[in-house]
Amino acid sequence: MPRIVGLTGDGAAAEAMRQIDPDVVAAYPITPQTEIVERFAEFVAEGLVNTEFVAVESEHSALSACCGAAAAGARAITCTSSQGLALMHEILYIAAGNRLPMVLTNVNRTLSAPLNIHCDHSDSMGSRDSGWIQLYCENVQEVYDTVIQAVRIAEHPEVNLPVMLNLDGFVISHSMQPVELMDDAAVKEFVGPFRPVVDLLDFQNPIALGALVAPEFQFEHKYAQWRAMDSARGVIGEVGREFGEGTGRHYGLLDPYRLDDAAVVVVVMGSAAGTSRAVVDELRSSGVRAGLLRVRAFRPFPADEITAALEGREAVAVLDRAGTQGGEGGPLFTEVRAALYTRGVSLPVLGYIYGLGGRDVPPASLRRVFEHVRRAAATGKVDRAVNYLDLRGWK
Amino acid sequence: MTRIAPPPRGLPAWQEIPLGGIVAGPGNSHEYLTGSWRTRRPIHDPGKCTSCMICWLFCPDSAILVEEERVVGIDTGHCKGCGICARECPIEGAMVMAEGGSY
């Protein structure tokens, strides 16, 4: 029987890991991910898991050990945040290029400098082209559910890629919310046994992984990897649906809210979607046809699905919790705009950069965003493409 | 276990690249010839050789051919002509280097 308990985002991730009972967990503590490692170490100490817990000396080694484990036919999980993810950067590409399925829970925290332990998406956005599937969670329940789904997505035979799921540091990682947990047995059954494709411990069929590749092969290697990422688009939906059948909680690439007849729409990822929902409700009750499109999968990028969801709207604002230094607007904004343009959909799109380094996003701020979108809808024009929400001194 | 595609030949299309670029052909570098690198060549004298296997152990290119516990010659497709075999051979004249790479 499912039961409801109060858990933080970190606690929920750890609980899901306990139920998955992976072969290997290698991780290094970093604020605000630390509680996941601590909790899991407790499960190990209490004998509640069969996992080999490798308490490594750095995040670089954490991901390296996961690569070794996955290449040796083990189900491997790690978790990190911010600087830790940056330290893993080199190995992120290798895990994906080696086609090693594994799961990484990243607790979103801004990247130094300045040094700051609070949330934004600059860490995971810095890894967006590393070849990892990226999913962004809105609340604690989704964190729990997504850790479990991530195992299936990563190990799907058409995918064989690592999955990074993201949760907003402190906002989700440290906020206590009621979470409906599955039975241990139900989780076991859902994830199933790991059937590795790559297995260094198969001495009957010795393999060499990590070869040097000449220019005449590199492109084909990378394209094969891209195709696997494309396949993940369908698999994320498939796994999310199957998960929904068992739990009543359905997941996909996108999570639309009151979108059907919406004229003005905000596109957002992560915990800010929660506040956005409240503002949408408020606007709806005063007669504004407001809607929300939460993007759950950023990699693979659901360009077709986003275009379909936004086509015919009067105006849209895309909110990014990360900037692109020297680029035009945040990463989600640029990709949404490119998707619309490529598909011949023309509508005013405003870009907003918000919430850097843990700056709160109160309803009042989102109301201002919607006002701006309504203005763009009325004029059919974008007065300013890149906007900075609640930035002092910015006019 | 899902099988990984065998090493492709020639210039494969992306579909033919084995998952993750894995080489499922242990020791298949044997197909790649390095004998043309040679500018000197070892000459083995089976009459003098005691098959002590010193040259076999020290040859960096696994190019000393052994059959039934006897050294039977040089793998000319792979020997790079370094001369270590001749240098380390304890028997005078059993393995000597000659100028020129071709046999």
Place this chain on the structure above:
Amino acid sequence: MAVNLKKLAGQGSPLAPGHRLCSGCAAPTVAKQALLAAGKPAVVVQPTGCLEISSVVFPYSAWRTPYYHNAFENAAAVASGIEAALKARRRRGDLPADLDVAIITIGGDGGTYDIGFQALSGALERGHRILHICYDNGAYMNTGIQRSGATPFGAWTTTSHVGQALKGKPERRKDLTAIVAGHNPAYVAQASPHNFRDFMRKVKKAVDADGPSFINVIAPCWRGWRFPEEETIEVARLAVDTCYWPLLEVQDGKWTLNYVPRKKKPLADWLRKQGRFSHFFEPGNEWMLEHLQAEVDRQWEELLTRAGVER
């Protein structure tokens, strides 16, 4: 462990020909001797380096054992993960409970002394049952002979040139074997491929040890050290005979010298063979030879004391 070369040769080399290392390279010989000695299923992990880029060039592999290269600085961490996988899968019943596997990382001095050191130190401290073999060729040879933490004092490299202002590498090399011994792993040794019986016995001991093990093996590089290619093994031998590279073991805090030359050869015998030290023999640079000889003498004396060798 008695080494029967005839029998081993009958089994064939664990490293196939067709790799693309320079002719006369010591590294494949080190790897070959190690795998011949392991005597059980082995998984090889390599950091980036000469041996790595030359032995697994897509779509070819020279290794007849499972092999993984991930990155430069993390071989020991990758091996930690493999060891963890082995344990977990044995426990789960997915692999036979008594499956004994030698997990061997083989790295150069870059992947061991320098960029790979953190991962190695971490793995040693955590106690993973892996063997790390360093083929120490005393510089970053893969990128073209740049100085490393293993490069001896005074040696020429392409980042420690010999000029008017500088005469090769001004600093001494680190004593990595002692640093590793400071981690108190199950087994530590120093070896040379010329003395294959000693090296192979050490490998067997290492892979059977109940914990992490480390063997530092001298691996002369004729391109970088500047000597004729057929002398690779000879140059290793001289490094040992001049006591530059002592053959030793450390177990349970006890240091053992495996070879004490009846008459220690002068270091100059070894240096003179190598172009990287040729400036040692130019007028005005006599102090360099004296300095390095004094350093080697001091370390040798220290070792004799540590190992309790009667003088």
